[in-house]
Amino acid sequence: MTLFRTRRGGTGLAVVALSAIAAAALTGCAPGSSGTASTTSQAPVSTELTTDDVVLTIADETGFPVTDKLTEEFTKQHPNVTFNITRDTFQNLTANAPKLLASDTPPDLIRLPTLGDTVKDGLVANLDPYFDAYGWDKWPASQLAPLRMTEDGTRGSGSLYQLGLGYSVTGIYMNTKLASQLGITAPPQTLDELEKDLAIAKAGGVQPIMSGDKDGVVNFVVQAAMNQYADKDEFLSWMFNEKGATFDTEGNVKGAELIRKWADAGYFPSDINAIDYFTFNSNFTGGQGLFAWNGNWEAANYQKALGSDVTYFLAPPATAGGKHVAMGAANSFSVAAKSKHLNEIAYFLNWVHTDEKARQIIVDVTGASPGGDPSLALPSVESGSLIGQALEMSSQLGAEDGQVDFMANTTAGIYAGSIIPESQLLVTSQITGQEFVERVQKFYEGEVG
Amino acid sequence: MSTRAPLITRRVAVSAAARRATIAAWLLLTPALIAYISFVIWPLILGVQYSFYDWNGIGPSTWVGFENYLTVVTDPTLLASIANAFILVAFFTVIPVGVGLMLASLIRTMKAGPFTTISQTILFLPQIIPLAAAGIAWSWMYAQTGAINQFLSAIGLGGITRSWLAGYDTALPAVGLIGSWVLTGLCTVLLLTGISKIDGSLYEAIRLDGAGWWREFFTITLPGLRQEIAVLITLTVIAALSSFDIIYTSTQGGPGRATLVPGISIFRIGFTQSDVGLASAFGIVLMVLVLAVVLPIQRLSRTSDR
Incomplete structure (x- = not known):
C-alpha cells in the first residue's frame, strides 16, 4: 500500500515537471499590483445626503452591537438609506481586512484596528476633503491624530483615514x-x-x-x-x-x-x-x-x-x-477607497458624531465617549453609574491631555x-x-x- | 510480402485500440486532474513563487531571493516551533499507533458481540468531532476547575491539580494528548480491519506450537499489519507536523511560545503580519520536512513487501 508514486521514474519526472513549472512561474511577473492608489473616479464631495435609495455595507466584528443600533436609527431618520452589516470575529476580520478592501466589492465601511499597509496600498479613502467640508477641525485634534497616517506609513500625522464610532478609555x-x-x-x-x-x-x-x-x-x-x-x-x-x-x-x-x-x-x-x-x-x-x-x-x-x-x-x-x-482609542472604522458611496458614508460618520440620538446610542451601548465637537452636549447618563464615571474619566483625560x-x-x-x-x-x-x-x-x- | 500484411494491420489495429484506451483514460482522469492542478499544484507553484518575494499580499512585491528561507532556518522562534511539532509526533503518532495496536489485538481476541461493536464505536467517536471543537472542549477540561482536576481530586490526587494548559512544562504534552485522543480511534479501527485480513490459520498454527499472546503478537499480528502501520504513521506524522486547529483553539501557541507550532506561525506571519513571502517560505520548508519524514516510511513499507 503506497500513498505516493511507486515508479521511481515517475517521481523523477514529476520533480522535473514541477521544477520546470516553478521556474516558469519565478521568471514570470512578480505577484501583487505594481501601481499604488486605485483611481476610481469618485463623485464630487458633497455634504448633502442623497435622495436616491442606497444600500451601504459595513464589515464589523462580532459582539459589537453599536453598528446595528446606529444604522437602525439612521434608517429611521433617512429611510432611503439602508444598511447591510456583515460580521466576523475580531481576529478574522483584521486578518481579512486588506483582502476585503482590495476586492471588487469591498464593504463601504470597515472596522480596522490597525491601518498597516492599507494607506500605502491605496485601499482606504482619504477623508481630508470631508474633514474640510464638514468642519471636523473643531473636534479634538488629539483624538483624531492616531487616525491619521502619512504617505510613508507613519501614524499620528498626515491625512485622515479613519474615524471612531465611539472613543474608548x-x-x-x-x-x-x-x-x-x-x-x-x-x-x-x-x-x-x-x-x-x-x-x-x-x-x-x-x-x-x-x-x-x-x-x-x-x-x-x-x-x-x-x-x-x-x-x-x-x-x-x-x-x-x-x-x-x-x-x-x-x-x-x-x-x-x-x-x-x-x-x-x-x-x-x-x-x-x-x-x-x-x-x-x-x-x-x-x-x-x-x-x-x-x-x-x-x-x-x-x-x-x-x-x-x-x-x-x-x-x-x-x-x-x-x-x-x-x-x-477610537473604535476605528475606515472607508474603502473603492466605495461608490463615499459621500453617504461620510454623511453617516458625521451624523454619528453630531446627531443627539446617535451620540446617546454610542454612550448607552458602548459606554464610550461619542467624540466630536466638545461644545456639543454630552448624552445623559445615570449619575454615579459606571458609564457616567467612564465619561468623566474620558473628559478628565482629555483635559489633562493624557x-x-x-x-x-x-x-x-x-x-x-x-x-x-x-x-x-x-x-x-x-x-x-x-x-x-x-x-x-x-x-x-x-x-x- | 503476403504474410506481413495481416501483421501490419493487426499492429495498426492494436495501436489504435491502445490509443482509444489512452484517450478514454485521460478523459476519465480529466475532472480529477483539473481539480488537482487548480487546488494543489497551482497553489503550490504560487507558494514557491511567493516565497522568493517580500510581499504583503496586496501591494507591490520585491524579489528577495532566498532571504525568506534564510529567516526560516535562522530565526530561533521559528526553529523552536518546528521542534515543538516534532515533539508532537510522539503524541500524534507513537501513542495512537501503540495504543491502537494494543486495543486492536485485544478486541480481536474477544468474541464479536455488542461489547466489541460498542467499544469500537466509542473509540472511533473522537474522529468525527472537528478538531477545533475538540480543542475547545479539552481546554475546558484542562482548566483549573475542569473535569481533569475534579477527577484527580476525587481519587486523592488533589496535590497535582493545576491549570494544565497554563504551565510551561505541561502545556505541550496536554495539547499533544488531545491529538492522541482524537487519533487513537482511527488507528484502532484501521488496525482492526487489517487484523481481520490476516489468515486465521496462522493464528491457529502458532497456538498449536504453544505460543503465548506476545509471541503471537510479534510473529503474526505485527508483520501482518506492516502496511496499515505505515499508512497510519504517514497520516499521523502529517497531522502532527502540520497541526493547527487543536492548538489554535486551546492555547494559541502559549504560554509564552511553549506550544507554538509551524501551522500557527505560518498563519500569523501570513495573515496577521501580512508577510506572505516569509509565510510561503515557511510553508514550503514545512512541506519538505513532512516529505523528508514520510517518504522513508513509504520506502520501508515497500521494500519489505518484496
Missing part, C-alpha cells in the same frame, strides 16, 4: 464590596497606594488582580504601569512607527519591572495564561478579584453584574498630584506575535521587565524594518 475597576471587607475605602491615588492595596488584598486572601493572558488582556495592566513612567510623546512616537522610535526606554522598563514585581508577589491569578477575556470578565463579575484593568466597553456589563459594588477610575500616576495617562494609544495597535502583527507571548512570560516571572521590553522591540524592528 481604559481604567481600573474596583470591587468595592471586597475593598470595604479589606478596609480599603477609596480608590488609590498613586501607584504606591495601589501597591499597598494589592498587598492588603493578598494578605487578606483576596485575589488582588483579576486578569487573563490567554489572549493578552493583561497588557492593559502592563501598559497602565508603563504609562505612568514613560515619556508619553516618546511612547506614542513608537506606537505611530516614527523612524528611530524605540520601545526600549527607561520608563517602559520601569513599568515592566513593576509588573514583574507584582508577578513575583503573586498578585496575578496563578493560571493567568489559561484565562481568556471571557473567563476574566466572568471571574471578576462573579466576585473574584479586587481590581480589574479594562475599558469602558465593559462598564454596562459590570454594572449589571455587580450593581453598586463596583467603581471605576483612571490608573493612578506614579506621584501624588501627577497627571493621568491612560490608553484610549490619552495614549494601545501598544497592541503599534503594528498589525506585534500583539499576537510578540506582546502576548512575552507578557505571558513576564506575568509568570519567567523573564524580567528589561527582557520583555527588549524582545518586543526586537520583534518591532523585524516587522517595521
